[in-house]
Amino acid sequence: MQSVIETRNLVKKFKDVVAVDSVSFKVYRNEIYGLLGPNGAGKTTTINILITLLKPTSGEAYIEGIDVVKKPAEVRKRIGVVFQDPTLDMFLTAYENMYIHGRIYGLSGKELEKRIYELLDFVDLKQYANKVVRYFSGGMRRRLEIARALIHEPAILFLDEPTVGLDPQTRNKVWEYIMRIRKEKEITILMTTHYMDEAEMLCDRIAIMDHGKIIAEGTADYLKSLIGSDIIIVRFQEQRNICLEPGNGIISCKEIVGGGVELVVRDATKILPKIFEEYEARGISIAEISYRRPSLNEVFLHLTGRELRDSLEDTPRPTRRWR
């Protein structure tokens, strides 16, 4: 499959500091690819190289097969960028911000006007089109930036920490827009984040970065399976606690306080049906079964021996339940 974004052994040094250390990855068409890692891991530097704002110290980077160092102008035509820090003109209105961006990218007249209103509508800012951006809330500004980045219909959208500094409701809203963009538009998205829940929610594939290196890459499920153990909790109709013997993917089993058993298993998705069968064969009816997967935080901990810094929010572990 042809890759839309590709880097090969990308290195960027700032004086003595190696910000990006031999990073290679590929992003395919219509995929949302996430760079996940703590602040200072080299995510933004990687993006800045890809969007032609920084020159790599060594290595190569391609956008739709075009070398970002050799043909920056060609690359710039194909990309839309939402920077980590706001880049709006605070003294102009939402419409004027959109208009200027559109004009710089070669749109004009009725067509531009139509696109501006369409996109402002898309991010629910149409009624604020003629308000000066200085008076916008953080969430509104972010939405406006997302709309602005889409105006020239880029093939690739770069989102650098799209929800940093936003309150939970606004974050959810921004996630919704990102998911809508991917559903409604033919677009490839490369995003960075240090929020695990965000990466898990939005990204098809995630690269975990730390100290300038990609230390693991894959789907959220794949990354979690690197840890190799899920936890299954089973509760029974009768007040009896019956353990299953270890083996066959079950690592251990113990009774838990308040009734039921806890099984540590290698891969819950595969083992769950077996557990159902096993208990059925023994004539024990299950009242409730739930399983917990290790979160990306545990994956990070597992890979680096450290907690994912800066992600202070207490993200609830995703819990799936069947009754």
Place this chain on the structure above:
Amino acid sequence: MSNYFNAFYTMIYRQIRRFIRARSRVVVSIVQPILWIILFGMGMGGVFSFSNPMIDQFIRQQFGGLDYVTFLATGIISMSVFIGSFISGISVIFDKQFGFLKETLVAPSPRAFVLLGRAVGDSIVILLNSTIIMALSFLIAKGLRVEGVPVAIAYGFLLSIGFSSLGIAIATKMNSMEGFQMLMNLLVMPLQFLSGIFFPLQRMPEWMQLIARANPLTYAVDGIRYWLTGVSEFDPLLDMILLSTLSLIFIVIAIITFERATIED
């Protein structure tokens, strides 16, 4: 090709739009030069009038035959263009801090055009301002001629585009607004005294004259003064040529600086 001009026009539009939004800036940038003409011009003008036709005649000769208020007014008009243009580079630092600069750096149009659009946009705004100042100074200074106004504005444009570019070049290399403002104050003060705004070049000490002759502002002041009053120290055509050359050099410096700008600056 059309891509190039998109950035150019758009930046002009943007700089003008921003200025219209900042109404306080409009008022201050008009009121201040007018205050100079009235307070300094009339105050100093008093020093130079002796109610003795012989002495007054002699003193007028020092100012090319103009009364001091008229002499100063033409200088202050040039000064308003000069300071306005030089200081306008601060919007680059503003854009750096508020991130808009990055937005123009990832745009697909050549940066030279982004820069020129910026400089031209600022120049248009500044000249609109200066035209108002010019109109108001007609009420204060008696020796001004209306016929020369359009040509004076053309000189003003050359001056403005040169110093806007230089201001942008300096700002591209700087990160703090305070630092930029301090540097500007440091540069503006000597440049305005070494340009014939307040007193004619020929009465300056030799070494001052030498520096003044290398100052683009000198030729703008002289050219604008010629077209507004008919009095000048140099040939106005020479003014035009030297002013264009020096402005062009500033533009080239700015383009090179801006072209090389990365976010590491």
